[in-house]
Amino acid sequence: MFNLPFQHPVSPETAYSKPVAYFSMEFALDQALKIYSGGLGYLAGSHMRSAFQLRQNLVGIGVLWKYGYYDQERNEDNTMRATFREKIYHFLEDTGIRFQIPLLGREVWVHAYYLAPGVFGTAPMFFLTTDTEGNDYAGRSVSYHLYDADPTVKAAQCTLLGAGGGRLLEALGWEPEVYHLNEAHALPLAFFLYDKTRNAGKLREKLVFTTHTPEEAGNEKHNIFFLKNIGFFGRVPLEEVRKITGINDDIFNHTLGALRLSRKANAVSALHGEVARRMWGGYPSICEIISITNAQNKLYWVDRELEASREKGDGGEVAARKRELKKKLFSVVADQTGRLFSPDVLTIVWARRFAAYKRADLLLGDTERFKRLMGNTDRPVQIIWAGKPYPKDEGAIRIFNHLQHLSYLYPGVAVLTGYELGLSKLLKDGADVWLNTPIVGREASGTSGMTAAMNAAINCSTNDGWMPEFARPGENSFILPTITDGNQDEQDRNNLFQLLESEVVPLYYDSKEKWQQIMLTGMNEVAPAFDSDRMARQYYEKLY
Structure with missing residues (x-):
């Protein structure tokens, strides 16, 4: 003592x-x-x-x-x-x-x-x-x-x-x-x-x-x-x-x-x-x-209403609560950017520390494909980026600023500042998809996806860090194939677009029950294995 x-x-x-x-x-x-x-x-x-x-x-x-x-x-x-x-x-x-x-x-x-x-x-x-x-x-x-x-x-x-x-x-x-x-x-x-x-x-x-x-x-x-x-x-x-x-x-x-x-x-x-x-x-x-x-500590991070719905196994109730949480996040988006996002649109969030190996801008390497993704009016997509570069890391700051300037071209893109515990909680509550794109082997663990899954966001990730211990592709998450040779950025980018275009986006709009099942499975399987207790x-x- x-x-x-x-x-x-x-x-x-x-x-x-x-x-x-x-x-x-x-x-x-x-x-x-x-x-x-x-x-x-x-x-x-x-x-x-x-x-x-x-x-x-x-x-x-x-x-x-x-x-x-x-x-x-x-x-x-x-x-x-x-x-x-x-x-x-x-x-x-x-x-x-x-x-x-x-x-x-x-x-x-x-x-x-x-x-x-x-x-x-x-x-x-x-x-x-x-x-x-x-x-x-x-x-x-x-x-x-x-x-x-x-x-x-x-x-x-x-x-x-x-x-x-x-x-x-x-x-x-x-x-x-x-x-x-x-x-x-x-x-x-x-x-x-x-x-x-x-x-x-x-x-x-x-x-x-x-x-x-x-x-x-x-x-x-x-x-x-x-x-x-x-x-x-x-x-x-x-x-x-x-x-x-x-x-x-x-x-x-x-x-x-x-x-x-x-x-x-x-x-x-x-x-x-x-x-x-x-x-x-x-x-x-x-x-x-x-x-x-x-x-991560589930007691601190999880939304109580989402958790109650998970315990009942009610995917529809989880989805309804998720829609309300998206509205809370989108009020911050509106305040910071002047954009009015819709809670009925698939929302992808990339939010973590800005570092080169985490590849915040991976999707931007193919401009035409990104335009098609963001310009699809039948199956619209909203993307939010947030995170803090090291204040002396000019390269990471340039990526952040590039994303900010890019957001002017797309009404469905928002870049938020102030990524701390409070905003992190709102983003995990409001994300449909939690996007994680590190170069495989360079992310020791990564934990943001754990708390995202606790709050009914589905992880879409390279198979790095904690992911190999959790992910069952198509059942509790979406996982990119691991690249062992060649240009990893190019191959990961192509595979990510393919995954979004052919599986993630269609599933969200056309197969609500399947989407809700993946959501529930992720919530059920992320704890207790990835609860800090x-x-x-x-x-x-x-x-x-």
Whole structure:
């Protein structure tokens, strides 16, 4: 238990009594708390909700980002603008806990805030900030922007989360049996813990690690002397860092370090597990990599009326409620774009973080075919795009702006800004089809389709991430054939158009009963397998 007044709200269930601290750079807990960017945060938020519902002895450790990720707005010409506004959260409690950690070549003050479980129905949460008395601008700015573009600040943020989180648990008088790193961001925790015993074996007994990135290039690497100067390794000398991580050159791979300092690691889908073991299997001395597939919290995400209709097995009632939910979404479409969408028209939604491999613009590579799809007055289609590019990713922003300009040509196309928890819920409630187009092998899990299926949207996806564990094409989803050679973009585009033209669109308009059956089957089969209660149980059973 923590020192008062930060006691765990309930006595944990016996199966979940082992104390665990879960470290993540972002958590999507509620629309009001803007400390997340995308899927990693959504996953962590659902985990914290299920940990609370299952009465697990787990706490979450994160960072209180002063400006969040960013606020997605529009310029005068409707192109995307990233704005940064100070966030103030009156529902967070000041713990009064302050301490210093070595950071950026000096001692930097860290202040801790507490989110009580009763506020949003989560495990107890603690958030760290350097925006506090005693720090200069450089020190304060470490906790300003989630995923700061400056490499020095970004590495300092990792140190704040890891070493700062470890120091906070000391101040709370709470020593977990397991420290869980959700991605390698909090790796400095390992060096903070190692410094106490200088025993790598004892460190590995306590450390577990979740990897989310299926591309080696996407796993962070920095010059080891650069990291040392920032304070990434704390007070551990470089020769010991090299010894315990096995990294002897000057480029320090964060994920490789985590795999060598952890007792066990997990990938976030069965397919990702295969990819991760191929990626890292050639490196000696890494820990075992198992698979625990990501999931989302059904209790938080599902529409209660849809769920009641699903339980009755009433497809017509589900469809009627879906029509009402589409109207709610379309009021946002009208407000943002001036377009009046119809709840009786097939509505396809592509909404997630904008990144090149996710291919938001896959359909646009064949202009004539796209025109035919959008110009069919007998079987009309509406498409909504939404999502946040990284604010410094000019390529992803160009795709977003291209879609925005394209929308002027088609009355059935809308591009929305402000893709956060609130809009995400409306889009999943209002989508008939949830479109997912990543290059196969590059999406570790992807979870947006899970919550879409919970709310009677039918997934239309490449067979990547969690999809191979769920999809039964034509029965609970629509799946593109997997491309093994040739031009994957071109083949996936052709197959997607073929699927939409010959199966999805005709089925929606001509076979209502079959459509409703696929909807119901998807809703029935997405849970409990992809409800985060299953995931949170498996973390205790398989990783902790």
